[in-house]
Amino acid sequence: MYDRILVPTDGSAETKQVVAHAAELAEAHGAELHAIYVVNSATFASLPMETSWEGVTDMLQDEGESALEDVREVTNRYDVSLTTHLVEGAPNKEIVRYAEQEGFDLIVMGTHGRGGIDRLLLGSVAERVVRASTVPVLTVRVEKDEVTPKAEATEKAKGSS
Numbered sequence: 001m002y003d004r005i006l007v008p009t010d011g012s013a014e015t016k017q018v019v020a021h022a023a024e025l026a027e028a029h030g031a032e033l034h035a036i037y038v039v040n041s042a043t044f045a046s047l048p049m050e051t052s053w054e055g056v057t058d059m060l061q062d063e064g065e066s067a068l069e070d071v072r073e074v075t076n077r078y079d080v081s082l083t084t085h086l087v088e089g090a091p092n093k094e095i096v097r098y099a100e101q102e103g104f105d106l107i108v109m110g111t112h113g114r115g116g117i118d119r120l121l122l123g124s125v126a127e128r129v130v131r132a133s134t135v136p137v138l139t140v141r142v143e144k145d146e147v148t149p150k151a152e153a154t155e156k157a158k159g160s161s
Contacts, residue, residue, distance in 0.1 A: 002029040006104040006135075008036050008095045008125075011067030014142035015110055019071050021140045022108035023078040031105070033080045035071040036098055037064040038091040061086065092128035099135040107135055110142040 007022035009015045019035070026033040039060045068084040075082045087094050099107050109126050130137045 002026070002031045002105045004032050004034065004102070004104045005029075005106045005108060006034050006036060006095070006099050006102075007071070007108045008038070008091070008129075009067045009071050010091075010125075011037070011063060011070065012110075015067075016070060016074050017142050018108060018110040018140045019074045020077075023075045023080050025106070025108065025138075026080040027078045031080075032083065033075060034083045034085060034102075034104070035068055035075075036085045036087060036095060037067045038094045039064050039086065039088040040091055092125045092132065095125070095129050096133045096135075099133060104135050107133060107137045109137065109139060111139050 002025060005022055005026050007019055009019065023033060025031070039057075064086045068086065071084065072082060085098070087098065089097075095107065095109075098104075107129065109129060111126055126137075126139055130139065
């Protein structure tokens with residue numbers, strides 16, 4: 001049913017739950033898993049004019065690489081092929097554009113990211129992606145301190161030995 005799954009990440013701890021869910025789906029369907037981090041270009045608009053663009057760009061890209069490394073760590077527990085992508089732009093627009101252009105079957109994303117509970121039902125980026133995407137979007141409710149399914153099974157196995 002799914003051959004190519006896209007999971008956006010914002011680097012938040014809660015996103016790891018979403019990545020684990022996407023990895024389980026990819027493993028179950030034998031699908032490719034792709035992770036995307038969008039360097040939010042709107043971040044530049046709020047900076048003082050005297051700020052060095054080069055330094056800010058490097059910092060934001062480093063943050064993105066770190067978030068993608070977190071995705072790699074989570075997916076190492078699953079039998080999936082992972083490809084990562086770092087792009088720049090408005091997160092919701094870039095996620096939709098990338099998913100549609102690259103022919104993904106599914107986008108898996110969390111209901112809340114870094115923005116916290118800025119919407120009652122979905123985070124603002126997730127809500128915008130759901131509204132705009134022609135690719136099906138699976139939203140995963142994220143909870144603070146929730147353990148990922150494979151990690152939970154590993155912890156139970158350790159406890160019983």
